[in-house]
Amino acid sequence: MTQALLDHAAEILRENDLGAYTVPTHGLYPFQWNWDSCLTALGQAHFDESRAWTEIETLFAHQWDDGMVPHIVFHKQDDGYFPGPDVWATGRAVPTSGITQPAVAGFAVARLYARAKDKNMARARASALLPKIAKWHDWFFRCRDPHGSGLVAIIHPWESGRDNSVDWDAAFERVPTEGVMPFTRRDTQHANPAHRPTQAQYERYIYLVQLFRGLGWDNERLHDASPFQVVDPGFNAILLRACSDIASLATELGQTEIATRSQAQANKGLGAMESLWSAPHGQYLCLDRQLGRLVQSPSIGGLLAAFAPIPAERCRVIAATLAGLGDKVRYLVPSHDPDAAEFDALRYWRGPVWLIVNYMIADGLTRAGETAVASRIVADSLGLILRSGFAEYYSPVDGTACGGGRFTWTAAMVIEFLTNGPQT
Numbered sequence: 001m002t003q004a005l006l007d008h009a010a011e012i013l014r015e016n017d018l019g020a021y022t023v024p025t026h027g028l029y030p031f032q033w034n035w036d037s038c039l040t041a042l043g044q045a046h047f048d049e050s051r052a053w054t055e056i057e058t059l060f061a062h063q064w065d066d067g068m069v070p071h072i073v074f075h076k077q078d079d080g081y082f083p084g085p086d087v088w089a090t091g092r093a094v095p096t097s098g099i100t101q102p103a104v105a106g107f108a109v110a111r112l113y114a115r116a117k118d119k120n121m122a123r124a125r126a127s128a129l130l131p132k133i134a135k136w137h138d139w140f141f142r143c144r145d146p147h148g149s150g151l152v153a154i155i156h157p158w159e160s161g162r163d164n165s166v167d168w169d170a171a172f173e174r175v176p177t178e179g180v181m182p183f184t185r186r187d188t189q190h191a192n193p194a195h196r197p198t199q200a201q202y203e204r205y206i207y208l209v210q211l212f213r214g215l216g217w218d219n220e221r222l223h224d225a226s227p228f229q230v231v232d233p234g235f236n237a238i239l240l241r242a243c244s245d246i247a248s249l250a251t252e253l254g255q256t257e258i259a260t261r262s263q264a265q266a267n268k269g270l271g272a273m274e275s276l277w278s279a280p281h282g283q284y285l286c287l288d289r290q291l292g293r294l295v296q297s298p299s300i301g302g303l304l305a306a307f308a309p310i311p312a313e314r315c316r317v318i319a320a321t322l323a324g325l326g327d328k329v330r331y332l333v334p335s336h337d338p339d340a341a342e343f344d345a346l347r348y349w350r351g352p353v354w355l356i357v358n359y360m361i362a363d364g365l366t367r368a369g370e371t372a373v374a375s376r377i378v379a380d381s382l383g384l385i386l387r388s389g390f391a392e393y394y395s396p397v398d399g400t401a402c403g404g405g406r407f408t409w410t411a412a413m414v415i416e417f418l419t420n421g422p423q424t
């Protein structure tokens with residue numbers, strides 16, 4: 001059984017591999033996505049280490065001069081996706097989007113290095129990537145935390161990766177839709193519209209893209225100009241984990257300046273994270289930076305915080321919160337609390353389970369010694385695959401497959417779960 005699953009997962013990775021990068025799935029997402037690629041590399045490394053390094057190198061070959069690593073690289077023309085390069089209009093030779101995505105690269109590179117069988121290759125390739133990753137992190141703190149709080153804001157829901165989370169609803173109300181160009185969505189032609197964000201959300205997504213485009217994608221200006229600035233604990237946890245991981249890796253590789261700077265970024269951010277903690281919710285919450293208020297929304301972003309080296313006591317409470325969620329649904333981890341009125345078991349990030357988030361939460365909990373809940377998350381993740389195949393995401397209630405099929409990062413996570421389990 002295990003071998004059959006591993007073979008199936010590897011087959012999906014190969015099928016979506018276009019040579020130097022991997023598409024998340026054919027049709028729905030025909031380009032290279034930032035965090036998809038970095039997590040995909042972890043799966044690829046199990047059968048081809050060199051190919052795994054290439055996945056991340058290809059992404060970083062499209063890093064902007066200011067340090068940003070874009071969320072999509074449009075390597076080649078494909079009309080099957082909206083918004084395409086003409087909408088973004090970022091003016092790059094190989095077109096990219098103009099926003100970023102969760103900074104998993106530092107974590108992924110550190111893990112690839114730690115596990116590498118070919119240490120010489122790993123040392124060379126990690127050493128070359130490290131300054132680029134550090135430059136991306138510096139960009140985050142300079143451009144998405146211009147007032148120096150220690151935590152970065154997303155300025156577009158797509159940056160979080162959790163596009164239509166309930167977390168953004170209130171802040172999104174303040175994003176207007178006047179002047180949004182007429183457009184035709186393509187996602188709803190590839191996937192069930194009931195599993196995708198709504199039209200009203202899409203209009204606001206596009207409003208923000210048009211606003212930033214009008215500012216020439218000048219990242220020194222976008223944060224303060226954006227009507228949407230939310231500090232997401234999950235997004236920050238990924239960044240801070242990456243800072244902490246590359247600090248250790250840089251020490252090992254003798255890049256001491258990067259080590260010192262990255263550790264300082266991690267320490268400052270982890271300290272600031274505590275202002276997002278909510279004892280009544282038993283998790284961290286988002287901060288609406290424009291209002292200066294926490295968003296009272298019990299979503300997975302505040303549980304994903306366990307991925308960062310937060311205090312063990314916080315992980316203990318998060319594990320208890322997760323155990324409570326586990327009593328409400330068959331499959332952990334729902335992306336929103338099923339008791340909340342906004343919960344929707346099938347609609348993208350408003351309820352469904354995503355294996356990549358399961359992986360990161362389980363990893364953090366294992367590291368903190370919360371192994372019982374971590375094991376349940378791993379077992380539920382594999383249960384979903386057995387029930388419904390390698391989907392993009394799943395109903396936490398009954399495991400219904402949602403979104404795209406034959407999904408790359410889902411397959412990568414299955415290889416990870418079966419081969420290593422969450423690691424310390």
Ligand code: DGY
Pocket residue numbers: 071082158163187
């Ligand atoms: C999409 O198109 O659905 C992505 O999540 C945005 O990058």
